[in-house]
Amino acid sequence: MARFFVSKEELEQDFIVLTGQQAEHAKVLRLKNGEEVYLCDGEGQQCRCTVSDVSPGQISLVVRDRQCADTEAKVRVSVYMAFPKADKLEHVIQKATELGAYEIVAFPSGRCISKPDEKSLKKKLERWQKIAASAAEQSGRGIVPKVITVDSYQAALDRAAQADLPILFYENERAVTLRMAVEEKGFETVSLMTGPEGGxxxxxxxxxxxxxxxxxxxxxRILRCETAPLCALSAVMYATGEF
Amino acid sequence: MARFFVSKEELEQDFIVLTGQQAEHAKVLRLKNGEEVYLCDGEGQQCRCTVSDVSPGQISLVVRDRQCADTEAKVRVSVYMAFPKADKLEHVIQKATELGAYEIVAFPSGRCISKPDEKSLKKKLERWQKIAASAAEQSGRGIVPKVITVDSYQAALDRAAQADLPILFYENERAVTLRMAVEEKGFETVSLMTGPEGGxxxxxxxxxxxxxxxxxxxxxRILRCETAPLCALSAVMYATGEF
Known part of the structure; x- marks a missing residue:
């Protein structure tokens, strides 16, 4: 079923009109009167709605019932990725959102080739957050994962370490597997941290x-910097009973 | 350690000269006299070699010892993917190779929007096989996964069903999880089959x-057609004790 994110305030109304990009999206989906869609506040609350009118540039919805989103993972997984080159971070944001990540944190490290300067960072963060929102809509998420950047490697470590199970993946580690870490104890939050192109x-x-x-x-096997976080996230979702 | 794929015959020599693209690649890696590299026949056999000479356009290697590649997964996982749009199959071939797939099989299904015609297929298969070879080198694989196409959906099913554990992922399935299938019995070969954009x-x-x-x-959560096979492959690798 189609899904649109609206503000908390909009979600409290009984009758909602979508315009702009969302009306465009509804047109692409060829939504018709009487069809059902989900509206979601991106923080876990959602409504089942019926399309009551489709006009050029706007689509009207009547709220049927309110519920908690049921597509969120039981364990909150934060994906920490060192700033990669090119558009790899965008790729990881999109895929990690589909796979159920709670948030995506980008951080600098010694061998990072690319690190956005402060000026470009604001624009990029906006763009990254939009990618997460769009992927969240398409994959049926109940929340939009936050995309966050931190200023230093140490700040990333300190933030990641607050999770019940904070893990860093290192290609020269041989003895300790993800399974050993996962099976060790109960946990509700996980941090998965991976390095940049050069490790x-x-x-x-x-x-x-x-x-x-x-x-x-x-x-x-040596995984590329954009493959490693998604592999780890998939494995943790499997390990925690998501599928 | 750098890794180059050569023919079975070349791998039997005690002294090997790389030219062409491989010499180019060696130059990019800035290999120097005395450094060690792996040569691999792409079928599981490999040699540890020492660089004995670096000249423009060629690099000479002396074989030190022969061994079996130790980076192959214990379970052979075949990834079956319905022909997707655009370059998504290339993406999946590259990533599935890194993640340890044994082979990648592309097949047609009812809602496939794109299916290469016979004329373009030969060229595409060559290109896809090159992508697998390059990803195998970079990720340290002992074999190059074969990229295969089949003519019909039924042919894909019949081929996939020959595995000890053949699985098809379907977004409307709710009850049976991958975990239930994986924990059911011992297996040495797995088929993971996923649909096209429209399901x-x-x-x-x-x-x-x-x-x-x-x-x-x-x-x-609804996964995109290029995310689903890689998520499933990562989970099976985790479930079968690879990490």
């Missing part, structure tokens, strides 16, 4: 250990 | 059941 520096891995992160392997 | 038709799902495939969910 993390050994001293950065030591720094992560000191901050309280578990160092784990993702197997014997 | 599979209900009659195609029935057809898959008749062919002996298990119908499973990938969770309550």
């Amino acid at each position: 993390l520096e050994p001293r950065e891995v030591e720094q992560a250990k000191l901050a309280g992160l578990r160092i784990c392997t993702l197997g014997s | 599979l038709e209900p009659r195609e799902v029935e057809q898959a059941k008749l062919a002996g495939l298990r119908i499973c969910t990938l969770g309550s």
Whole structure:
């Protein structure tokens, strides 16, 4: 069923009119009178609505019932990714949103080739947040994952370490598997941290250990920086009973 | 360590010279005399070699020892993907290779928007196989996954059903999870089958059941056609103890 994100205030109305991009989107979906859609506040609340009128540039909806979104993962997984080159972060934001990530945090590290300056960062964050919103609509999420950037590697570690299960993946780790970390204890929040194209520096891995992160392997094959976070996220969703 | 794929015959020599694209690649990697690389026949055999000479357009290697590649997954996972639009198949071939797929099989289904005609297929298959080879080198695979296409949906089902554990993922399946299928019995080969952009038709799902495939969910969120196979592959690699 189609899904649109609206503000908390709009969601409290009994009758809602979508305009602009959302009306465009509704047109693409060829929504007709009497069809059902979901409206969602992006924070876990949603309404089932019926289309009552379709006019050029606007679509009218009548609220049928209110409910909690039931497509959110039981465990909150935060994806921490070192700033990659080109549009790889956009790719990861889109896919991690589909796969159920709670938030996506981008951070700088020693071997990052690309790090947006402060001036371009604001615009980029807006763009990244839009990608997350669009992916959340399409995949039927109840929330829109927040895209966050932090200023330093240490700040990323400190933030990640607040999760019940904070993990950093390192290609030179051989002994400790993700499974060992996951099976160890109960947890409600997880941080999954991965490095940039050139990998993390050994001293950065030591720094992560000191901050309280578990160092784990993702197997014997070398994954690209944009593949590793999505592989880890898929595995954690599987491991925590999502599918 | 850098890795180059050569023919079975070349791998039997004690002294090997790389030219052309591979010499180019060696130049990009800035390989120097005395450094070690792996040569691999793409079928599971590999040699550890030392660089003995670097000249313009060629690099000479001395074989040190022969061994079996140790980066292959214990379970052979075949990824079956309905022909998608645009370059999504290329994306999935690259990522599935990194993640350890044994082979990638593309097939037509009712709602496929794009299906290459026979004329363009030969060229495309060459291109797809090159993408797999390049991803195999970069990720340290011992084999190059074969990229295969089949002519009909039924042919894809019949081929997939030969695996010990053949699974088709369907977004309307709610009860049977991948975990239930994976935990059921021992298996050495798995087929993971996913639909095109518009999803599979209900009659195609029935057809898959008749062919002996298990119908499973990938969770309550709707995954794009290029995300689903990689999510499933990551989860199976995790479930079978790869990381």
